[in-house]
Amino acid sequence: MCQPCRAELFSGQYPLHNGCAWNHSASQPELRSLPQYLEPLGYRVGIAGKVHVKPDNAFPFEPVEGFDTNCVRNPTRAHGLEGVGEFMTRDAAQPFCLVVALVEPHVPWVMGDPSRYPPQRIKLPLNIADTPRTRADFGKYLAEITYMDEQVGELLKTLTASGRAEETLVLFTSEQGAQFPGCKWTNYDTGVHTALIARWPGHVAAARRTSALVQYADVVPTLIDIAGGVVPEEIDGTSFRNVLSGAADQHREFVYGMHNNFPEGPPFAIRSVGDGRYRYIRNLQPDEIYIEKHVMGLDPNGELHNPYWATWTRLASDDERTYQLVRRYMRRPAEEFYDIESDPYELNNLIGTDRASDDHARLSHELDRWLLQQADPGVPVDSPAAVKAAARPASARVPTRLKAE
Numbered sequence: 001m002c003q004p005c006r007a008e009l010f011s012g013q014y015p016l017h018n019g020c021a022w023n024h025s026a027s028q029p030e031l032r033s034l035p036q037y038l039e040p041l042g043y044r045v046g047i048a049g050k051v052h053v054k055p056d057n058a059f060p061f062e063p064v065e066g067f068d069t070n071c072v073r074n075p076t077r078a079h080g081l082e083g084v085g086e087f088m089t090r091d092a093a094q095p096f097c098l099v100v101a102l103v104e105p106h107v108p109w110v111m112g113d114p115s116r117y118p119p120q121r122i123k124l125p126l127n128i129a130d131t132p133r134t135r136a137d138f139g140k141y142l143a144e145i146t147y148m149d150e151q152v153g154e155l156l157k158t159l160t161a162s163g164r165a166e167e168t169l170v171l172f173t174s175e176q177g178a179q180f181p182g183c184k185w186t187n188y189d190t191g192v193h194t195a196l197i198a199r200w201p202g203h204v205a206a207a208r209r210t211s212a213l214v215q216y217a218d219v220v221p222t223l224i225d226i227a228g229g230v231v232p233e234e235i236d237g238t239s240f241r242n243v244l245s246g247a248a249d250q251h252r253e254f255v256y257g258m259h260n261n262f263p264e265g266p267p268f269a270i271r272s273v274g275d276g277r278y279r280y281i282r283n284l285q286p287d288e289i290y291i292e293k294h295v296m297g298l299d300p301n302g303e304l305h306n307p308y309w310a311t312w313t314r315l316a317s318d319d320e321r322t323y324q325l326v327r328r329y330m331r332r333p334a335e336e337f338y339d340i341e342s343d344p345y346e347l348n349n350l351i352g353t354d355r356a357s358d359d360h361a362r363l364s365h366e367l368d369r370w371l372l373q374q375a376d377p378g379v380p381v382d383s384p385a386a387v388k389a390a391a392r393p394a395s396a397r398v399p400t401r402l403k404a405e
Contacts, residue, residue, distance in 0.1 A: 001185055001264065002071075005175045005216060006053050006101075010034050012220030012235035015258055016374045019390050020053070021381060022260050028390075031058040032234070034220060038097050041227045046087050049101035062087075064098065067151075071103040075110045079151060081158045088162040097223065102151055105144030107179045107294070107306065112143030127182045127190060127345040129322045131311040134180075141178060156199075169200040169226060169244075171219065181309065181329040185264060185292045187257040187272035187281050188346050189338075204244050212243045213252040213276050254363075256370050260382040265291040269382035270332075273367040277341055280363035283332040284378045290330050337363070 007013075007020035010033040015021035019028035033053075035045040049067035053059045065083035068076045087098055104111055119135035122142075128134060152172065159165045177183035177191040184191055196214060198204045217237030224231050225239035242248035257272040268291075269284040291297075294305045304310060316323040328347075337356045338346040350356035371378065380386060 001259070002175055003052050004258075006051075009173075009216040009219055010053060010059060010099075012037075012217050012237045014217055014236045014256070014374055016376055016381070017236055021258065021390070022262060022387050023264055025387050025390065026054045027058050029055050029058060032232075033059045034097060034099075034223070035060045035062075037220060037224050037229065037232075038227055041224070041229045042095060043227060044087070044090070044094055044096045045098075046096070047099040047101065048084055048087075049099075050103050051101065061099065064100075067100060068103050071106040072108065073103070074108045076103055081154060084155065085158050085162065088159060088164060092163075095227075100155055102148050104148035104151075105141055105178070109137065109140035109144045112140075112145075112147035114139045114143040116146065117142045125190070125345060126347060127188075127325065127328075128180055129312045129315065129319075129325050131308065131315055131322075133311045134308040137306070137308045138180075141180075166201045169198065169203070169223075172197040173216075173219075179295070179306065181292075181295055181312070181325070185259065185261070185295070187259050187270045189274075189279055189340055189344065190346075192255075192257045192272070198244055200244065205246055208246065210243055210249055211276060212240065212248070212250050213255050213274075214240050214243070215252065215255050218251070254366050254370075256367075258376070260386075261290070261292070262382050262384060262387070265293050265296075267379070267382040268332075269379050271367060271371060271376070271378065273363050273370065274340070275363065277339065278359050278363060279336075279338045279340055279346065280360060280367060281332075281336040281338075282364075282367060283334055283336070284382075286332055286334040290332060335360075335364075 001023045003023045003025065004015045004020050007018050007027050008015060011018045011027065011031055013031070018031050020026060038045050045061055046064040047061035048064035050069055050071050064087050066080040068079065084098060084100060088096060117139035119132065119139050122135050122138055124130055124135065124138060128138070156170070159168060159170070173196045174194040176194060182188055182190060215237060217235070218240050219237070221231040221235050221237045222239045222241055225241045231239060240251045243251050253275060255274050259270040261268040266288065267285065268288055270281060271284065272279060272281040274280070296309050297305060299305050312322055312326055316326045333349065333351065335351050337350045337360045338348070339350065339355070340346070351360065
């Protein structure tokens with residue numbers, strides 16, 4: 001979800017290591033992030049748009065004007081390019097690192113032109129229930145993506161106008177999956193697998209695709225590496241510079257996921273690991289039902305956050321497929337294991353079948369290893385008490401992780 005993703009992306013440390021393992025929480029005050037790593041290497045480091053990380057002293061970005069900082073504003077404030085243009089051109093002799101954090105396509109989906117996506121022509125993903133309201137909302141979601149894409153185009157034109165496009169690495173990624181059930185706020189592939197697009201003239205080949213696995217924690221060490229620095233031991237990620245240059249086709253063997261549901265709903269801790277082909281998910285409280293208040297509940301004004309959800313539950317009594325999707329979202333078994341290659345929407349849990357045996361054991365063992373390395377006790381982490389404990393000064397905290405094996 002939003003804040004833990006951003007804290008990992010900017011710090012190079014996993015959630016429990018940097019201290020932000022819950023939405024709307026804070027990283028440890030002594031944490032270092034992009035500005036502290038790149039400024040000693042001669043870079044100016046700024047951020048425009050949504051920030052949603054704290055405390056400020058751990059993320060001392062220079063603020064850059066021009067893009068909305070509020071992801072739930074309706075409508076999004078009009079954006080301007082003057083601030084990012086000035087930041088890019090302020091000192092031609094000094095390199096810069098600029099994060100532009102766009103707020104689309106975050107709910108509410110109110111930007112762009114949904115008429116470009118007629119509901120009856122939309123092909124919904126298999127893990128999304130087919131109701132008229134869902135189709136209409138999915139069209140609004142696609143319209144926001146298109147609006148966001150146009151902003152990216154404007155930013156690239158601004159970079160070109162600055163005269164620095166040929167010497168600049170551009171990375172595009174997203175926080176997490178769409179705000180539909182079974183996507184954002186889950187550890188399913190459609191919740192945690194997102195785009196990473198790179199443009200770097202003379203270094204990254206155009207139109208090249210790779211299946212190399214990278215994680216948010218890998219971005220900071222990659223930028224430090226490219227900037228000529230030495231990656232500190234405190235960083236969990238590793239540089240994928242060789243993948244960008246085409247010198248390597250692989251990076252990680254495993255990618256990891258964690259979800260703590262508090263304060264977005266009652267505790268429902270989830271941990272996962274994937275190797276690109278298979279994904280193993282461990283639901284630590286399988287006897288509980290999963291509730292996410294932004295998908296399923298009312299907003300502070302008494303309106304439905306996402307009206308499509310009510311149409312799913314209404315249709316579930318008459319349509320078996322919709323019932324199974326609602327059940328899949330709210331009732332999770334202790335373990336889930338999927339072949340992403342043959343089942344990209346993870347609708348066929350292979351636990352207990354011959355197809356799962358060896359690979360299930362391999363990924364389960366790897367998840368155990370990672371949880372031990374991160375000193376992650378699981379269920380106790382997904383609680384108000386754990387959030388409060390994480391906010392204590394370093395001298396009063398138990399170490400957040402163990403040394404890697």
